[in-house]
Amino acid sequence: MTQSALRAELSRRWQSLTRAMGADREASQRVGETLLDAYSGPDRHYHGLKHLEFLFGEIDQHSGRISDLHRLELAAWFHDWIYDTQRNDNEARSADTALAMLEEMRVSPNLRERVAALIRMTRSHTSSGDEDDDLFLDMDFAILGAPARVYDQYAEQVRAEFSWVPAELFDAGRAEFLRSVLARKRIFLTEIYEARLGEQARDNISREIDRLEG
Incomplete structure (x- = not known):
C-alpha cells in the first residue's frame, strides 16, 4: 500500500472513531490532519503511519478483550504524536498535547485524562494491573x-x-x-x-x- 493510500485509510479510521465518540466534528478533522502530518514526517522511519497501521491491527485482533476500545484507539493515535530522538520526554509531551487536543474535540475530562495516563505508561512499559493498559503496552512492544x-x-x-x-x-x-x-x-x-x-x-x-x- 502506498503512503497516500495508507494515510487515506487511517483518515477514515480516525473519522469513524471520532464520529462514534460524538466528538466535535470540526476540531476532530483539524486534529486528525495534524496527527497524520506528524506520523508522515520524513524522519519517521519506524514511528510513522505503518506503526499506526500495525497497532490498529493488534487492537482489531484483540478488540473482544478490550473494555474501553475508544481509550486504546485514542492512545494509539496520540502516543507517538511527538517523537524527537534528541529528547527524552516525548511520552510526557505527547500526553500533554493529547490532553489539549482532546479538550478541543470536546472529549470528556475523564477519558482524556485516562488516555494521557496510558500514553505516559509507554515510557516504562510496566504493568499498572489494568488489563487494557497491559494489552496496549504489549501491542506497542509486539514488534x-x-x-x-x-x-x-x-x-x-x-x-x-x-x-x-x-x-x-x-x-x-x-x-x-x-x-x-x-x-x-x-x-x-x-x-x-x-x-x-x-x-x-x-x-x-x-x-x-x-x-x-x-
Missing part, C-alpha cells in the same frame, strides 16, 4: 516478537531515526536497552502476548545484541 525479517527491518528503521548518533554510542545504548528487556522475567505483560510472541522476541533481541556487540 519485538515479529518474524526475524520484519524485526530486522524494524531495527534498521530505528537506527535510521537515530542517524545523528555515532555508531559506537548508538550500539552501546541500544544494546543496554535490549538487555534490560531481555532481563525481564517476561517480555510481555499479558499471558496471551507472552505465549504468542515471547520466544520469538527473545530470539530477535538476542540476535540484535550479538550484532551490536559483535
Whole structure:
C-alpha cells in the first residue's frame, strides 16, 4: 500500500472513531490532519503511519478483550504524536498535547485524562494491573516478537531515526536497552502476548545484541 493510500485509510479510521465518540466534528478533522502530518514526517522511519497501521491491527485482533476500545484507539493515535530522538520526554509531551487536543474535540475530562495516563505508561512499559493498559503496552512492544525479517527491518528503521548518533554510542545504548528487556522475567505483560510472541522476541533481541556487540 502506498503512503497516500495508507494515510487515506487511517483518515477514515480516525473519522469513524471520532464520529462514534460524538466528538466535535470540526476540531476532530483539524486534529486528525495534524496527527497524520506528524506520523508522515520524513524522519519517521519506524514511528510513522505503518506503526499506526500495525497497532490498529493488534487492537482489531484483540478488540473482544478490550473494555474501553475508544481509550486504546485514542492512545494509539496520540502516543507517538511527538517523537524527537534528541529528547527524552516525548511520552510526557505527547500526553500533554493529547490532553489539549482532546479538550478541543470536546472529549470528556475523564477519558482524556485516562488516555494521557496510558500514553505516559509507554515510557516504562510496566504493568499498572489494568488489563487494557497491559494489552496496549504489549501491542506497542509486539514488534519485538515479529518474524526475524520484519524485526530486522524494524531495527534498521530505528537506527535510521537515530542517524545523528555515532555508531559506537548508538550500539552501546541500544544494546543496554535490549538487555534490560531481555532481563525481564517476561517480555510481555499479558499471558496471551507472552505465549504468542515471547520466544520469538527473545530470539530477535538476542540476535540484535550479538550484532551490536559483535
